[in-house]
Amino acid sequence: AADEALFLLLHNEMVAGLYRAAEQGEGENGRCTTKLESMGFRVGQGLIERFTKDTARFKDELDIMKFICKDFWTTVFKKQIDNLRTNHQGIYVLQDNKFRLLTQMSVGKQYLEHAPKYLAFTCGLIRGGLSNLGIKSIVTAEVSSMPACK
Amino acid sequence: SRELFVLTYGALVAQLCKDYEKDEDVNTCLDRMGYGIGVRLIDDFLARSAVKKCRSYSETADMIAQVAFKMYLGITPSVSCSSATGNEFSLILDKNPLVDFVEELPAERASLCYCNLLCGVIRGALEMVHLAAEVTFLQDRLKGDAVTEIGITFLRKAEDRKHKRN
Numbered sequence: 001a002a003d004e005a006l007f008l009l010l011h012n013e014m015v016a017g018l019y020r021a022a023e024q025g026e027g028e029n030g031r032c033t034t035k036l037e038s039m040g041f042r043v044g045q046g047l048i049e050r051f052t053k054d055t056a057r058f059k060d061e062l063d064i065m066k067f068i069c070k071d072f073w074t075t076v077f078k079k080q081i082d083n084l085r086t087n088h089q090g091i092y093v094l095q096d097n098k099f100r101l102l103t104q105m106s107v108g109k110q111y112l113e114h115a116p117k118y119l120a121f122t123c124g125l126i127r128g129g130l131s132n133l134g135i136k137s138i139v140t141a142e143v144s145s146m147p148a149c150k
Numbered sequence: 151s152r153e154l155f156v157l158t159y160g161a162l163v164a165q166l167c168k169d170y171e172k173d174e175d176v177n178t179c180l181d182r183m184g185y186g187i188g189v190r191l192i193d194d195f196l197a198r199s200a201v202k203k204c205r206s207y208s209e210t211a212d213m214i215a216q217v218a219f220k221m222y223l224g225i226t227p228s229v230s231c232s233s234a235t236g237n238e239f240s241l242i243l244d245k246n247p248l249v250d251f252v253e254e255l256p257a258e259r260a261s262l263c264y265c266n267l268l269c270g271v272i273r274g275a276l277e278m279v280h281l282a283a284e285v286t287f288l289q290d291r292l293k294g295d296a297v298t299e300i301g302i303t304f305l306r307k308a309e310d311r312k313h314k315r316n
Contacts, residue, residue, distance in 0.1 A: 001198075002194075002198060002221045002222050003152045003154075003155055003222065005191070005194045005222075006155050006187075006191070006222050007154050007155045007158065009187045009190055009191055009194075010155060010158060010159065010162070010183075010187060010267075011158065013183045013186045013187050014158075014162055014183070016186065017179070017182070017183050017186070021169070021179075035165055035169075038165070039158070039161035039162060039164075039165055040161075042157070042160075042161045042164070043154070043157040043158050043161050046153075046157040046160075046251075047153065047154065047157060050153060075154070076154055121158075
């Protein structure tokens with residue numbers, strides 16, 4: 001649990017630091033999200049590398065998505081994804097009702113606009129993990145009411 | 151797992167190296183971010199460890215090495231006092247999980263203090279308990295030194311809460 005606290009603080013400081021630098025003219029805001037997403041991508045790849053050395057090969061795409069929702073999510077966020085939906089045509093929606101990176105933030109509507117900054121890294125994380133499992137993807141996130149997100 | 155933290159830290163350093171040409175700028179950035187983490191981490195630390203207030207710099211240095219480092223990074227640096235005045239300490243890191251996946255610094259990054267975040271964290275945390283300190287890397291295995299050594303210099307006398315006037 002102590003390392004979870006450390007990771008949370010590092011993540012939040014990274015978000016704050018990048019946006020701070022952007023404000024001081026060292027790049028536009030849009031790039032911050034891209035940077036966070038690429039960092040997440042690298043980490044996702046690295047995690048999967050270390051992860052799946054022992055696990056058996058997956059049967060299909062759905063199997064991989066279940067792995068992401070259960071094992072992967074638990075390793076990273078100490079809980080599973082609460083809800084997985086799919087149209088069986090390549091689109092999956094993962095719902096986390098108490099997303100760890102948002103639970104520390106206040107629930108008020110005024111913080112909603114900042115929430116996406118805290119999701120960029122995680123989107124990259126998923127995309128990186130899937131990439132190392134042989135799946136190319138586009139990962140986006142939305143927050144309608146904190147701390148839940150899809 | 152700690153891997154997530156270590157991997158994320160690595161990605162952060164890599165990104166900062168892309169953003170800043172000079173090593174000193176990356177180092178400063180890491181230190182600043184570390185500070186931001188440290189001022190918040192201290193609450194987490196105090197909540198988890200429920201330790202009593204340290205009564206001397208020496209106790210504080212021991213606390214950092216034996217309790218805090220152990221709790222967050224799983225290592226226990228050795229502590230030694232490096233001055234007669236009793237306010238300078240050095241922590242020798244035998245192992246360092248932050249560099250688990252780093253073999254050596256790239257040639258063009260010879261002055262990079264890869265783990266500089268740690269200095270900021272310690273400094274920020276100490277400040278929150280009213281101890282001003284300078285924290286820097288004195289030696290760094292990644293730069294070819296024999297060991298990795300963090301120096302902590304306490305700058306002011308620790309406040310004695312009992313006698314504090316409002």
